Amino acid sequence: MKNLLLIASAFCYLSCTNSTSQENHTAAATETENTRDSSGSVDTNAAQQGAATSGAAGINDAAAIMGKKQVPILCYHHIKDITELPKNTAGYTVTAARFRDQLKALADSGYKTITPEQYFRYLTANAPLPAKPVMLTYDDTDEEQFTIAKPEMDKYGFKGVFYIMTISIGKPRYMSKEQIKQLSDEGHAIESHTWRHDRVDKYLTTPHIDRDSKKMVANDWDLQLVDKRKQLEDITGKQIHYFAYPFGIWSKAGIPELRSRGFKLAFQLSTKRDPEEPLYTVRRMIVAPSWSPEGMLRVMRSTFGRGV
């Protein structure tokens, strides 16, 4: 189990070290072009079907959703209470001091945090958002997200979104059930990041023997998302409708699997959105260790535009 978690973390590091601000900027620019070019010819059935499946009063088709201003979404993993990061640190860690400065800069600039549910209603039904909305997301269940990030968010009335990989709950250096419950009770969003952090483009959709349990499973989507979502819902007493792809890796084939299992939005990292499936390819930006607060605000604007 421990090895499994280490491997998951190592993959995380590998997958995200390429996510530089320049790439984010380039991806955003490319996406703007594509949105403009394809707005007249996208398949809108998928988004309509997604809104219908979710039960929300969705009125926007995929093209309309692609045309809406994006909310900046920041993604954090490890927040370490050390003064300086080791030289070989991958792009997944920020120091606690830098994190505090970044949140202060957001608050000083007038940003207000929103939840995935608010974003979904904005994208699908044009529900209003607060001025200068931002989403703060935390992946992989790390305990410092509770011990460092939560108190810092409390100072400003910010609410975060925690994407939990359930295999890690209660393990050393990860959050406990009680901590997750407390976050939920205090208004933070607890959402799904699978059971074992396997990338979704490798999921098997037919019965097979699982490599760890050696038991027959119906398919990996139910194994990784549905069974474990129930575990998380039992902890918080709230339903889960939002998902972050492990490593940010999504696949077109996987989107109907998510939709049919009741997920309303799925969050990737910094690749281009799919113009036919914007609800299942929502972009996020990993906050790089080296960014000053001002630099982070600049990259937010260059990546997501001037805001809502």
Ligand SMILES: [Zn+2]
């Ligand atoms: Zn992850």
